[in-house]
Amino acid sequence: MTARILIIEDEALVAMELRFVLEDLGHDVVATVADARSAREVVQETDVDLALVDIHLSDGPTGVALGRELGQDLGVSVLFMTANPGMVRGGVAGTIGVLSKPTDEAAVQKAVDYALRRRQGQPVLYAPPELQLFG
Amino acid sequence: MNPTTNNTADWSEADRLAALRAYDILDTPREGAFDDIVNLVARHFDAPIAVINLIDEGRQWFKAETGLGVRETPLDTSFCAHAILAEDRMVVPDATKDDRFACNPLVTAEPHLRFYAGQVLKSAEGLPIGTxxxxxxxxxxxxxxxLQMExxxxxxxxxxxxxxxxRALAGQQQSQAQFRAIADSMPQMVWSTLPDGFHDYYNARWYEFTGVPDGSTxxxxxxxxxxxxxxxxxWATWRRCLETGDxxxxxxxxxxxxxxxxWTLGRARPIRNETGEITRWFGTCTDIDDLKRSDQAKELLSQELSHRIKNIFAVVSALIALSARQHPEAKEFAGAVRTRINALARAHEFVRPHTENSRPTVGTMTLHAFLTDLFKAYSELTGTPRVVVTGDDATFDDQAATSVALLFHELATNAAKYGALSAEGGKVTLDTRRLDDRFVLTWTETGGPAVEGAPVQTGFGTSLATLSVEGQLGGRLERKWLREGLQVVADLPATALSRRRAAQNAA
Structure with missing residues (x-):
């Protein structure tokens, strides 16, 4: 199952490593962006299945509102990936959950698979343990 | 006879004089209120002389007199000096027939006094101060x-x-003057209101700070x-306090x-009378603007620092993975380093300074919470943990975090590669116990491949675990290669996990 994935991450090295991991898994990384405005532009121009959203971006802690907007209004599945999961402790409407950074390939793969299965309405029994689900 | 030589009185002359002087009345001008009394007494007795007489040291001084024409006379010719030794009053019908006064110059010569009646003036404490x-x-x-005596x-x-x-009024005026002196010299603003909240007093600092004219607020x-x-x-808060007295x-x-x-901190407390009714409110305003600003700056800095620390781990981890991409032969090595870095990052998540928002989602910041989080990756698909943590929980600090993280990361990766976690159904229990001054962690693997004995070669992971416990934490690490699985006992001084706090407590 391949998907069109948008990486929203302001740390270039982390974004690049994530892109490689996702491409190795056969996914199509449509873009990596570092701020909320660029993310909206990409989503308006391109179909995106899944967005991996960091919370602290180059324009500040804009990730939470961005994730909510993408998930609730723009039909994108959203997984937060952050070093500070406490920022979304209470959950964010319209998004799936949060993966704590740093993480590894296996955890990314499991979390992305889980998100995509849910997006396609496939039954998913168990969420990967590293992924904190909302709601 | 002199009052000081009297043996029957139950007071000392010094106390008596102190009581008299506390009234602060000696040598004050004549006053109508007292003059009226002596005039009335003289008329009522149909006598030429009446006096309000205060017995001072060596003299008697008259607050009011009629028929004498002087304000004081020496004590040695005094009738009243005798009277104050009497219980409440003294009457002399004929001085020439009284041994105490027959030789008194005021009797033998001008003005030839004969009759005396005196009522003792007693202070609130019961000391006679005059007549x-x-x-x-x-x-x-x-x-x-x-009737005359009554x-x-x-x-x-x-x-x-x-x-x-x-005397009471003078005392009150003095305490009021003292209050104002204190209130005006305070760095805080002080104010006071009536029970209904009507502000009627502000100290000097209030007017100095606000610059408004006196009385305008x-x-x-x-x-x-x-x-x-x-x-x-x-307004709402103040109204509520006025209603409730909070x-x-x-x-x-x-x-x-x-x-x-x-920014100012305003505080006020009600003053109540004996029956509990509020009679006044006293309040202060303290300028806390600088404090507030520095608190905000600190909070911001601490938050920023927290984000940075965690982000650095993520960047280092990504850097290792990216570097290894060019060298497929280093993949395994890079993977091992990365997972160690990630374990460190997790441990530090539990010990770095946190603000409300940066706290990890896991509730408590304890050893068990951290270990449970660290072992999550080894859980069954269903989420059932395969490493079960039991026993006494503890807190740990940043000095212990690295060692704790490396020790259990190595034990868990090892178990996943060769031990209990490498086989389906294999399990690990980790029991932590506080035993007097020791903290003992026992890692027991079961259900894995049968153990044939200690391995001939030990890897770097094993060295890391030993170094963490025996070098960093000052404890002992013992490995028992039991047939049903490896058992590792880390025996630490109880203070090893929070050395800084232990040192603070000892100091």
Whole structure:
């Protein structure tokens, strides 16, 4: 199952490593962006299945509102990936959950698979343990 | 006879004089209220002389007199000095027939005194300070009438009431002056209100800070001095306190004389009378603007620092993975380093300074919470943990975090590669126990491949675990290669996990 994935991450090295991991898994990384405005532009121009959203971006802690907007209004599945999961402790409407950074390939793969299965309405029994689900 | 030589009195002359002087009445001008009393007494007794006489040291001084024409006389010719030794009153119908006065120059010569009646003036403490007395130059063999003596007694009591009231009033004025002196020298603003909240007092600092004219903030005018956004809240809080009598406390912005609003801490307490009724409110305003700013800056810095620390781990981890991409032969090595870095990052998540928002989602910041989080990756698909943590929980600090993280990361990766976690159904229990001054962690693997004995070669992971426990934490690490699985016992000093706090407690 391949998907069109948008990486929203302001740390270039982390974004690049994530892109490689996702491409190795056969996914199509449509873009990596570092701020909320660029993310909206990409989503308006391109179909995106899944967005991996960091919370602290180059324009500040804009990730939470961005994730909510993408998930609730723009039909994108959203997984937060952050070093500070406490920022979304209470959950964010319209998004799936949060993966704590740093993480590894296996955890990314499991979390992305889980998100995509849910997006396609496939039954998913168990969420990967590293992924904190909302709601 | 001199009062100081009297042996029957139950007071000392020093106490008596102190009581007299506390009234602060000696050598004050004549006053109508007291003059009226002696005039009335003289007329009522139909006598030429009446006096309010205060017995001082070596002299008697008259607050009021009629028929004498002097304000003081020496004590050695005094009738009253004798009277104050009497219980309450003294009557001398004919001085020439009284051993105490027959030789008194005032009797033998001018003005030839014969009759004396005196009622003792007693201080609130019961000490005699003088008399209200009446004198005549004619003998009165029948003495005064009962009505005359009753009048003398009642009027003497009135004299003391007057004196006591004056003393109380003077005391109050002094304590008020003291309060104002203290209030005006305080760095805080001080204010006071009537029970209904009507502001009627502000100290000098209030006017200095706000720059408003004296009295202009009396009544309800105070509220206008605060930031428009804070006024409703301040008003509502104040109203509620007035109704309930609860202490008032609020942070609001007060306008300084230069127009700048400064964050201020306002507090007030009610003063109650004996029956519990509020008689006044006393309040203060303290400028906390600088404090507030530095708190905000600190909070921001700490938050920023927290984000940075965690982000650095993520960047290092990504850097290792990216570097290894160019070298497929390094993949395994890079993977091992990365997972160690990730374990460290997790441990530090539990010990770095946190703000409310940066706290990890897991509730408590304890050893068990961290270990449970670390072992999550090894859980069954269903989420059932395969490493079960039991026993006494503990807190750990940043100094212990690295060691704890590396130790259990190595044990878990090893178990996943070769031990209990490498086989389906294999399990690990980790029991942590506080035993007197030791903290013992026992890692027991079961259900894995049968153990044939200690491995011939030990890897770097094993060295890391040993180094963590024996080098960093100052404990002992023992490995038992039991047939059903590896058992590892880390025996630590109880203080090893929180050395800094232990040191603080000892200090």
């Amino acid at each position: 209200l007395c009446v004198l005549d130059t004619k003998v009165r063999p029948d003495g005064p009438t009962p 009048t003398l007694e009642v009027l003497a009591a009135q004299v003391m009431t007057q004196l006591d009231l004056r 009396d009544g309800e005018g105070w509220n206008g001095m605060f930031h428009p956004e804070d006024q409703d809240r301040a 202490p008032y406390e609020i942070e609001y912005r007060l306008r300084r004389h230069d127009g700048v609003y400064r």
